[in-house]
Amino acid sequence: MRPRSKRELSVVDQPQEIQPGLFPDDSLPDDLVGYRVPSACQIAGITYRQLDYWARTSLVVPSIRGAAGSGSQRLYSFKDILVLKIVKRLLDTGISLQNIRIAVDHLRDRGVHDLAKITLFSDGTTVYECTTADEVVDLLQGGQGVFGIAVSGAMRELTGTIANFPAERADGGESEARPEDELAFRRKNRVSRKTG
Structure with missing residues (x-):
């Protein structure tokens, strides 16, 4: 995102409630829970070489x-993986890595909560950010938006996908057990009964 003209839009930095249904229990992801490189690559749909670069x-x-x-082992947070998914989608639409870098620098300072309010649009060269329906309409009426990413939609998708991957806590504690991962739970109990 380069310096803004009248048509390039800004983020409204007013705190709001978490959008209902964005996360399973409507709470923000734990900042200490991370995902290793193989999981981050699979979740974001990128290669190891891309991630490493x-x-x-x-x-x-x-x-x-x-x-x-x-x-x-590198550990990527929920927000990191969300940004990886956004980068991948922008690359897939033909936006240059240089312009993506500008957009990512702009998004990096936002919290997960703020990212959920953003829709990104691109005309193939510039990336625009909209936070209201009026901004989207203004952008589209100006003929500038061709491709859009609703970040909250990407977050919902990521929330569903990421639940199937192993996570670990940065502080050494155990990440929250996933009720849907019954097989892992049984294996853990079987091992602890044999050693205990």
């Missing part, structure tokens, strides 16, 4: 834990 060039870096030498 974007981390090395600081496009999307893991906010929970970065690689600190041989054998260390």
Whole structure:
């Protein structure tokens, strides 16, 4: 996102309620729960090479834990993986990595709550950000928006997908058990009964 003209829109920074239905229990994701590289790649639909390149060039870096030498595991947060999905979608529409980098720099400072209010549009070159229906209409009437990403829709999709992947806490604690992962629960209980 480059300096804004009259048509390029800004974010309204007023706190609002979490959009109902965005997350299963309508609470924000835990900032200490992360996903390792293989899971982040699968969830975002990108290759390891893309993820590694974007981390090395600081496009999307893991906010929970970065690689600190041989054998260390990067951990990507929910927000990191959401941004990875957005980058992938923008790349798929033909937007240059340079313009995507500008958009990501702009989005990076937003919390998950703020991101849920944004719809991104692109005319193939510039990325525009809208937070209200009026802004979307203004942009489309100006003939500038061709492709749009409703970030809240991407968040809902991600919330459903991410629940199927193993997570770990950065503080060493156990991540919340998933009721839908019954097989893992049974294995864990079987192992603890044998050792206990």
